[in-house]
Amino acid sequence: xxxxxxxxxxxxxxxxxxxxxxxxxxxxxxxxxxxxxxxxxxxxxxxxxxxxxxxxxxxxxxxxxxxxxxxxxxxxxxxxxxxxxxxxxxxxxxxxxxxxxxxxxxxxxxxxxxxxxxxxxxxxxxxxxxxxxxxxxxxxxxxxxxxxxxxxxxxxxxxxxxxxxxxxxxxxxxxxxxxxxxxxxxxxxxxxxxxxxxxxxxxxxxxxxxxxxxxxxxxxxxxxxxxxxxxxxxxxxxxxxxxxxxxxxxxxxxxxxxxxxxxxxxxxxxxxxxxxxxxxxxxxxxxxxxxxxxxxxxxxxxxxxxxxxxxxxxxxxxxxxxxxxxxxxxxxxxxxxxxxxxxxxxxxxxxxxxxxxxxxxxxxxx
Amino acid sequence: xxxxxxxxxxxxxxxxxxxxxxxxxxxxxxxxxxxxxxxxxxxxxxxxxxxxxxxxxxxxxxxxxxxxxxxxxxxxxxxxxxxxxxxxxxxxxxxxxxxxxxxxxxxxxxxxxxxxxxxxxxxxxxxxxxxxxxxxxxxxxxxxxxxxxxxxxxxxxxxxxxxxxxxxxxxxxxxxxxxxxxxxxxxxxxxxxxxxxxxxxxxxxxxxxxxxxxxxxxxxxxxxxxxxxxxxxxxxxxxxxxxxxxxxxxxxxxxxxxxxxxxxxxxxxxxxxxxxxxxxxxxxxxxxxxxxxxxxxxxxxxxxxxxxxxxxxxxxxxxxxxxxxxxxxxxxxxxxxxxxxxxxxxxxxxxxxxxxxxxxxxxxxx
Numbered sequence: 001x002x003x004x005x006x007x008x009x010x011x012x013x014x015x016x017x018x019x020x021x022x023x024x025x026x027x028x029x030x031x032x033x034x035x036x037x038x039x040x041x042x043x044x045x046x047x048x049x050x051x052x053x054x055x056x057x058x059x060x061x062x063x064x065x066x067x068x069x070x071x072x073x074x075x076x077x078x079x080x081x082x083x084x085x086x087x088x089x090x091x092x093x094x095x096x097x098x099x100x101x102x103x104x105x106x107x108x109x110x111x112x113x114x115x116x117x118x119x120x121x122x123x124x125x126x127x128x129x130x131x132x133x134x135x136x137x138x139x140x141x142x143x144x145x146x147x148x149x150x151x152x153x154x155x156x157x158x159x160x161x162x163x164x165x166x167x168x169x170x171x172x173x174x175x176x177x178x179x180x181x182x183x184x185x186x187x188x189x190x191x192x193x194x195x196x197x198x199x200x201x202x203x204x205x206x207x208x209x210x211x212x213x214x215x216x217x218x219x220x221x222x223x224x225x226x227x228x229x230x231x232x233x234x235x236x237x238x239x240x241x242x243x244x245x246x247x248x249x250x251x252x253x254x255x256x257x258x259x260x261x262x263x264x265x266x267x268x269x270x271x272x273x274x275x276x277x278x279x280x281x282x283x284x285x286x287x288x289x290x291x292x293x294x295x296x297x298x299x300x301x302x303x304x305x306x307x308x309x310x311x312x313x314x315x316x317x318x319x320x321x322x323x324x325x326x327x328x329x330x331x332x333x334x335x336x337x338x339x340x341x342x343x344x345x346x347x348x349x350x351x352x353x354x355x356x357x358x359x360x361x362x363x364x365x366x
Numbered sequence: 367x368x369x370x371x372x373x374x375x376x377x378x379x380x381x382x383x384x385x386x387x388x389x390x391x392x393x394x395x396x397x398x399x400x401x402x403x404x405x406x407x408x409x410x411x412x413x414x415x416x417x418x419x420x421x422x423x424x425x426x427x428x429x430x431x432x433x434x435x436x437x438x439x440x441x442x443x444x445x446x447x448x449x450x451x452x453x454x455x456x457x458x459x460x461x462x463x464x465x466x467x468x469x470x471x472x473x474x475x476x477x478x479x480x481x482x483x484x485x486x487x488x489x490x491x492x493x494x495x496x497x498x499x500x501x502x503x504x505x506x507x508x509x510x511x512x513x514x515x516x517x518x519x520x521x522x523x524x525x526x527x528x529x530x531x532x533x534x535x536x537x538x539x540x541x542x543x544x545x546x547x548x549x550x551x552x553x554x555x556x557x558x559x560x561x562x563x564x565x566x567x568x569x570x571x572x573x574x575x576x577x578x579x580x581x582x583x584x585x586x587x588x589x590x591x592x593x594x595x596x597x598x599x600x601x602x603x604x605x606x607x608x609x610x611x612x613x614x615x616x617x618x619x620x621x622x623x624x625x626x627x628x629x630x631x632x633x634x635x636x637x638x639x640x641x642x643x644x645x646x647x648x649x650x651x652x653x654x655x656x657x658x659x660x661x662x663x664x665x666x667x668x669x670x671x672x673x674x675x676x677x678x679x680x681x682x683x684x685x686x687x688x689x690x691x692x693x694x695x696x697x698x699x700x701x702x703x704x705x706x707x708x709x710x711x712x713x714x715x716x717x718x719x720x721x722x723x724x725x726x727x728x729x730x731x732x
Contacts (some may be wrong), residue, residue, distance in 0.1 A: 030431065032521025039431060061433075062426045065405060065534050066398065070427075070515055073439040073571030074578070110578040145521060149436055155398025155511060155536065157574050157607055159582060168431050170521065188564055197558030199576040205439030206572020208523050210565040212440070212476040216525060241523055 006328055008115035009042050009050035011122045016129070019057035019346050027134055031315070032143065036130035036169040040047070040122055043105055043151075044112050046161040053122045055129060058168065064153035065180055068127070073206040074150035076105040079314045080270070081172065082127050082142040082366060084134045085356030090127065090366035093354050097270045102146060107135040110159045111148055116260055119146070120364075127366050138355065143172035143315075172315070182322035182335045183311075185227035185239055186218035187294060193228035193265075199239075200265040207267075208241070223325055225311075228264060234294040237265055242311030242319060243272040246292055247342050249305040255285035257342070258292055271312040274362070275346055294326055309333045310314055310343045318347040374481035375408050375416035377488045382495070385423035391499055397681070398509065402496035402535040406488055409517075410478050412527040419488045421495060424534065427607045430519035438523055439572040440516035442471040445680045446636070447538065448493050448508040451722030456732035458492065458510070459720050461486050463636045468512060471568040472478055476525045477514055485512070486730075489533055493732050496535055504721065509538035509681075521566060538681070548688035548701045549677075551593035551605055552584035553660060559594035559604060559631075566603075566631040573633075574607070581606070591677075596631060600660040603631055605620055608677030608685060609638040613651075613708050615671040621651035623708070624658055637678040640728070641712055660692055667697055675699045676709045684713040 028308065036107040039058045043051040069075040080098045082090050090263060099116035106113065134142045146167045150160035191214035194200020199207055218226045225240030236244055237260055250256040257279050262268050280287045300306040309321040320343045324331040335341065352358040383404040405424045409417040436443045446464045448456050465482035474480065489510060500508045512533045515527035534585040557580035560566020565573060577592065584592045591606030602610055603626055628634050641657050648655045666672040675687040686709045690697040699705065717725040 035432065061427045061431055061436075063429055064429055065513070065532060066401065066422070066511070066536075067427075070435055070441055071511075071513060071571055071574070072578075073441065073573075073575035075436055075439065075575065077437050108579055109575055110582065136630075143521070145437075147431070155509070157577065157581070159578055166431060171433075174387070192563035192640060194563055195558055195561040195564070197556055198561070204572070204575055205437055206575050207439075208437070208569070209439035209441065209475055209570055209572050211523065212438075212525055213474055215523070216476065329569070346594050353689075 006113045006115050007049055008113070008118050009053050010115075011053065011118045011125065011186045013052035014125060014229070014264060015052055015054045016125075017056040018129070031172050032170050034170060036133045038126060038129050040126045040167040042165045042166070044163045047276060050112075050114065055122075055126055061164070061166075063151060066153050066155050066158060067150065067185075068152040068154075069149035071155065072150075073204065073209070074109055074111065074152070074160055074281055075205040075321070076102065076109050076111070076148050076203050077205070078102045078146040078203060080144045081314060081354070082134060084136045084143060087356055088136060088138070089356060090131055090134060090142075091354060091356055092124070092127065092366060094270050094274065095123070097273065098146070101203065101268060101270075102148065105204055106148055107146075108199060108202045109204055111150065111163050114165070119165070124364070124366055126167055127169065131169060131366065133169065138351070139173055141172050141354075143170050145169070176361045182320040183224040184222070184323035184325065185225050185230055185321055186221050186223035187227035187326040188214075188217075189232075189234055189323050190214075191226065191228075192230060195230065196264055198265070201262065201267060203267065221325055223323075227326075228338035229294065229322055236260060236294065236297065237291045238267065239311040239321065242313040242316060243267065243269040245275065245310050245312060246297065246306070247266050247308040247310075248300050250286070251296070257275070257285060257287045258290050262291040269312055269314075271314060271317060271350075274350060275312050275318070276350060278346060297324075298326075298331065301333070307334060308342050317350060318343045372443040372479045372481050373415055374479070374484050375419050375488075376481075377419065377491070379418035379483045379486055380491060381418055381420045382491075383420070383422040384495070397538050398536050400536060402499045404492060404495050406492045408488070408531045408532040410529045410531070416478075416480065421488075421492055427530070427532075429517060429566055432519050432521050433516065434518040434520075434526060435515035437521065438516075439570065439575070440475055440477065440518070440526055441571040442468065442475050442477070442514050442569050443571070444468045444512040444569060446501060446510045447680060447720070448510060449720045450502045452502070453722055454502060456497055456500060457720060457722055457729035458490070458493065458732060460636050460640065460728050461489070461730060463639065464512070467569065467634060467636075468514065471570055472514055474565060474568045475514075475570055477516065477529050480531070485531070485599050490730070490732055492533055493535065497732065499535065499537060502666075504537055504717070507538050507720075509536050511535070514681060548686035549590040550588070550689035550691065551591050551687055552587050552589035553593035553595055553600075553692040554580075554583075555595045555600055556580075557592065557594075558596060561596070562630055564631070567628065567633060569633065589689075593690055593692075595660065602626060602658045602660065602663065604633065605687065608679040608682060609633065609635040609680060611641065611676050612663065612672070613674040613676075615668050615673070616652070617624040617662070621649060623653045624656050635678055635680075637680060637683060637716075640716060641678050641684075644712060644715060663690075664692075664697065667699070673700060673710050683716060684709045697732060
C-alpha cells in the first residue's frame with residue numbers, strides 16, 4: 001500500500017527509549033483521559049526530510065508559540081483500536097484504512113507524505129510495548145490516536161517547513177458492550193458541519209472545533225448529538241462524529257440499508273465501510289450509498305417504512321438512534337428489541353472479528 | 367466595552383517577569399519569523415477560573431499531546447499592529463475591534479469569556495515592555511498576535527475545561543510602503559473558504575488550514591492568492607486572507623465602492639470596517655455592502671465600468687489586484703497610476719492615522 005517512491009521514515013530505523021517508571025494500569029478510565037507509558041514521535045523538516053521514528057516515554061510536547069498547528073489548524077488525526085481476543089492475541093482492526101485516510105488528510109493539509117506501511121509497523125511496535133494496558137475483556141480496547149501537526153514556528157499562512165507525526169494510546173471502554181443507550185439527535189440546518197470544496201472528507205481538526213457550539217445547543221434542547229443537515233432539502237450527512245445509516249423500506253418498497261455517498265462532505269469512516277461490506281456480503285437486502293433527506297425520513301416514518309437509524313464510528317462502533325428533534329417535532333425512531341435489530345447483529349459480527357472469534361483478514365496481529 | 371459581570375482576569379493582577387537576556391533587535395525580518403523578548407500568558411480552568419495574567423520571557427509552550435487545540439482545532443487568533451509615529455509615540459490601531467472579535471470567536475469556539483478591556487490593557491503593557499522592537503520607520507510596525515487555545519488534555523470532542531490565552535509580538539514590514547505589487551488571484555469554485563452555518567466570520571484556525579491546498583494550486587496557475595467564490599452564481603467572498611472591494615460604476619451607472627456583506631461567511635475585518643467608514647465620511651461616491659458575483663465583475667470589466675479591485679487586511683492594509691484568472695480567462699483589472707488610484711488614497715489616509723499624523727480616535731497610545 002505504501003508507495004516505495006515516497007521519501008519516508010522507516011520502521012527499521014525506529015529508536016526505542018523505554019520508560020523507567022511505568023504507570024500502574026487501572027482498567028477502564030473515562031475515554032481518552034489516561035494514556036499509556038510510551039508514545040511514538042516522528043519529525044519532518046523540508047530541509048532534512050523525515051527523522052528516524054522514536055518510541056519514548058509519554059511526555060508533553062514543547063511547541064513554539066507561533067506553531068502554525070495552533071494558529072491555522074494545520075493538523076489532522078486518526079482513531080483506531082486494538083482488541084485482546086479470547087486467545088490472548090492483540091488485533092488491530094483494518095489499520096491500513098486509517099493509514100491511507102491519514103495520508104489523504106496529510107495531502108489536503110499540505111503536510112508531507114509518508115509510507116503508510118512503515119507508519120503501521122511503528123504503531124504495531126508501540127502497541128506491542130504497551131500491550132499490558134489492554135486486559136482480556138470484551139468491554140475494553142486500546143484506542144490508538146495518530147496525530148500529525150505542523151510545527152512551523154513562524155506566522156503567515158503557508159505550507160509548513162516542519163511537521164511532527166505522533167501517536168498516543170489510551171484505554172477505551174467498548175460503548176456497545178456496555179449496553180449502549182440509543183441516542184437522540186438535534187437536527188437544525190442552522191449549523192453546517194461540512195460543504196463541497198471544504199475538508200469534511202478529511203480528518204482535519206477544523207472539522208471539529210466548529211461543531212462544539214452546535215453540540216451544546218443540542219444538549220440544551222435535550223438531545224445528545226447533532227444530526228448534521230446540508231442544503232435546502234435538508235440532506236442527512238453525519239450524526240455527531242459518526243456516519244449515519246437508515247434501515248428502511250425505500251420509496252420503491254424495497255428493504256434497504258442506506259448511507260450518504262462519499263461526495264466530499266462525508267468522512268469515509270472505517271466502520272461505515274465495514275458495515276457496507278458486511279451487509280453487502282449477507283445479500284439479504286439492498287445496500288446503497290445515496291442522498292437521504294429529512295423529508296424522505298419523515299415520510300418513511302409516517303408510513304411505517306422506517307425500521308432503524310444508527311450511527312457508526314470507531315469510538316462507538318454502532319450507535320442506535322431513538323429520536324430526532326426536527327422543526328419543533330420529536331420524531332420517534334423505531335428501536336426494536338435488542339436481539340432482533342440490525343444494529344445488534346452488525347455489532348456482534350464486527351465484535352467477533354475484532355476479538356478474533358470469526359477469522360477475518362480485517363484484523364492484523366500485533 | 368468589557369462586560370463587568372463577566373468573570374475575567376484583571377490587568378491589575380499582572381505579574382511581570384523580565385527577560386535577563388534580551389535579544390539583539392534587528393530591523394525588518396521576514397514577517398512573523400522573529401519574536402520579541404516577552405510574551406503574555408493567561409490560563410483558565412473550569413474549576414479555578416482565570417489565573418492572574420503573566421508577562422514572561424518568550425519561551426516554548428509545554429502542551430499535553432492530547433491537547434484538544436491540536437486535535438480538534440479548538441483555537442483562535444487575532445492580528446493587530448502598533449506603529450511608532452513621527453512623534454516617537456507608539457500607537458495601536460483600533461484594538462478594541464480586535465478584542466471584541468476575539469471574544470466573539472471565543473464564544474463560537476466554546477472557549478471562556480473575558481473582559482476585553484482588561485486584555486487590551488495587558489497587551490498594552492506587553493507592547494510597552496518590548497517597545498524598543500519598533501523603530502521609527504514608516505516601513506516597520508509591530509505585529510501583535512493574541513492566540514487563544516484549548517489545553518484540555520483528554521480526547522473526546524467536548525467543551526474545554528482548560529484554556530490558554532497568550533500574546534506574542536513580532537516585527538512586520540509594511541507591505542504598502544514597500545511598493546506593494548498588485549497581486550493576481552485564482553478564482554475557482556472548486557474550493558470553498560466558508561459557508562453559512564460555519565465559522566467563516568470568526569478567526570478560528572480551521573478557516574485557514576483548509577485553504578493551503580487551494581493556495582498552492584493558485585501558485586501553480588501563476589497566481590499569488592485565491593479569490594474565494596461561493597454558490598452557484600460564483601459570489602466573490604474573500605481574497606486569500608483579505609476582504610475584497612470593488613470600485614466601479616455599478617449597474618445603475620453610479621460610482622460605487624462595494625464589498626460583500628457580513629452574512630456569516632465573511633470575516634469582519636478591522637481594515638474592511640475602516641475603509642467603509644473612511645470612504646463613507648468622504649461622501650464622494652456610494653459605499654455599499656452587497657453581494658458581488660463574477661458575472662457582474664466580468665460585465666463591468668467588458669463595459670469598462672470597473673475602476674479598481676483591492677483586498678484589505680491587517681497584514682497588507684490595502685492590496686491592489688491586477689488580475690483574476692477565472693474559467694480559463696485572464697481578466698486584467700485596471701490598476702491606474704499610483705497617485706490617482708483609490709487604493710493609494712485610502713492607504714495614505716490610514717497610514718496617516720496609524721502614525722499619528724492625522725489626529726484620530728482610531729488609535730490608542732501605548
